[in-house]
């Protein structure tokens with residue numbers, strides 16, 4: 001394989017640094033890109049992309065390089081590196097940015113959400129916001145960005161750091177327990193803050209900026225440990241291994257397999273997996289807080305903050321009556337079997353923007369197929385919840401809209 005890699009220096013930098021020095025640096029970068037690209041190329045889907053790198057003057061002491069998803073396509077990936085480069089760090093930086101490059105589809109999807117969110121903020125009155133939602137259609141529904149930004153930073157950086165560690169020379173990782181409690185503290189803090197914020201003027205506030213900055217710093221401490229914990233159960237041989245131990249092991253096949261599944265995990269699934277994550281019976285995410293947060297971005301406060309906790313209890317206790325009562329408390333009426341069939345057919349026909357939706361679809365069809373005299377109440381109420389677009393979390397909310405539906409379907413399909 002001959003990778004197509006093109007490196008140029010920015011005009012300003014050329015004025016300040018001698019040609020000889022620049023050429024030396026650029027040939028080091030080229031060699032490093034080649035080496036790191038060979039390590040990561042199985043992670044790219046389809047034909048291998050070409051790579052374009054621009055060397056710029058360093059503007060921040062912390063930043064050594066970045067991937068530019070907005071300017072990249074699946075054919076050409078664009079990167080920036082900053083001069084002077086710390087030669088000891090160069091391989092790790094390039095490996096990290098290539099991991100982001102392999103994650104292009106997910107990063108593009110995130111940018112789309114962010115752009116719509118920005119547009120949404122241009123609507124200063126509630127009336128304008130409602131008009132915007134109406135005109136933009138379901139696909140363009142916007143969402144308040146802070147909480148999603150927080151989670152997507154942990155997802156995106158977690159994957160890149162995981163790649164940097166598994167394929168590079170970095171070793172060591174903090175324990176899952178430590179990562180879990182740090183993350184739990186951070187998530188709850190951000191959710192609480194988001195819940196407390198009103199609809200307007202959120203994006204420029206100083207508080208939000210602080211969250212964004214702190215998030216990035218915290219993500220670098222342990223985001224990869226969390227991603228690893230979500231995925232290790234699905235890779236044979238890694239189920240009982242800590243990331244720390246895996247890093248000391250020479251098992252390239254498993255490491256690549258893990259990175260591939262990490263890149264498959266889109267933000268909606270990442271959030272779903274986080275909602276399942278527990279440490280000694282303590283859940284990572286406070287679902288009631290999450291529900292209140294969704295209530296806030298839907299333009300009101302949630303009336304049923306205890307819904308997720310009760311849902312967990314009734315399914316844990318195999319309490320079918322409790323389940324139907326709970327769903328009844330948030331749905332006005334139970335749909336008739338004919339209506340359910342009709343709406344489920346429509347739901348099956350809609351396109352699937354993420355894998356969470358196809359998983360919800362699979363569970364829904366299972367519940368529907370297993371409907372019988374013993375469980376028809378559970379089945380009908382659960383499907384009513386799913387097929388009602390304005391349930392507790394509106395289905396069209398990016399990344400979050402189906403989390404509640406997934407939990408309801410999962411509970412309904414688990415009853416004996």
Ligand SMILES: [Zn+2]
Nearest residue numbers: 096100157160
């Ligand atoms: Zn990064």
